[in-house]
Amino acid sequence: MRDALGYHDVAQIRTTQMLEFALPKILPTFVYDVKTMAKMGENEGLASPDRDYIAIREDVWEGARGGRGRDAFTLAHELGHLILHQSENLLQRQGRGDPAIFCQPEWQADTFAAELLMDIRKITPSDTPHSISRRFGVSIACAKRRLHNLQRTGAHITNEPGRKFRPSS
Ligand SMILES: [Zn+2]
Known part of the structure; x- marks a missing residue:
C-alpha cells in the first residue's frame, strides 16, 4: 500500500496529503470530508468503505496536518477501514464466543495504520x-x-x- 501510494522512498507519510492527493491517484472514486466537531461529536473519523468515503473531524485533520502523531494515526486507521472493510472483504464470523483479536475490525485498522506509517523496511x-x-x-x-x-x-x-x-x- 505504501509503495502504491508513492511513499517507497520516504519515511514519514504526510497523512493529510495522502488523503488529498496520493490516494485519489490509485482510487479515483475516493472522497473525503473534513467535518465540524458539532457534526462528528465523539467520532474522530468515520469510514464508509462501500462509498470510498472518509470523514475526519476538523481538529483531527488540523492536528494531522500539523504533524501530531496521534491524529496522523487516526487518518491511517480510517484508511485501513476503507481498504480492508469493503463488503466483499468482510468475513462472516462462524461459531460462538468473542472473535479472535485479529478478526476484529478495530484491531485490523490499527494494525494496518501501524504497518503503513512505520515501514518495517525502515526500522533497524x-x-x-x-x-x-x-x-x-x-x-x-x-x-x-x-x-x-x-x-x-x-x-x-x-x-x-x-x-x-x-x-x-
Ligand atoms: Zn476504527
Whole structure:
C-alpha cells in the first residue's frame, strides 16, 4: 500500500496529503470530508468503505496536518477501514464466543495504520520508541507499541545491506 501510494522512498507519510492527493491517484472514486466537531461529536473519523468515503473531524485533520502523531494515526486507521472493510472483504464470523483479536475490525485498522506509517523496511535493530516517533511522525506510545509487537511476534529486523526487513516465519 505504501509503495502504491508513492511513499517507497520516504519515511514519514504526510497523512493529510495522502488523503488529498496520493490516494485519489490509485482510487479515483475516493472522497473525503473534513467535518465540524458539532457534526462528528465523539467520532474522530468515520469510514464508509462501500462509498470510498472518509470523514475526519476538523481538529483531527488540523492536528494531522500539523504533524501530531496521534491524529496522523487516526487518518491511517480510517484508511485501513476503507481498504480492508469493503463488503466483499468482510468475513462472516462462524461459531460462538468473542472473535479472535485479529478478526476484529478495530484491531485490523490499527494494525494496518501501524504497518503503513512505520515501514518495517525502515526500522533497524538500534531503533528506540523515540527514534521511531521522530522518523515516522507518530506518537511515542504508538512507536512503543510497534516495537513491542515486532519483538513479541519475533519479527526479524535487520539493516544489513541487500537483505529485506521482513518478519521471520
Ligand atoms: Zn476504527
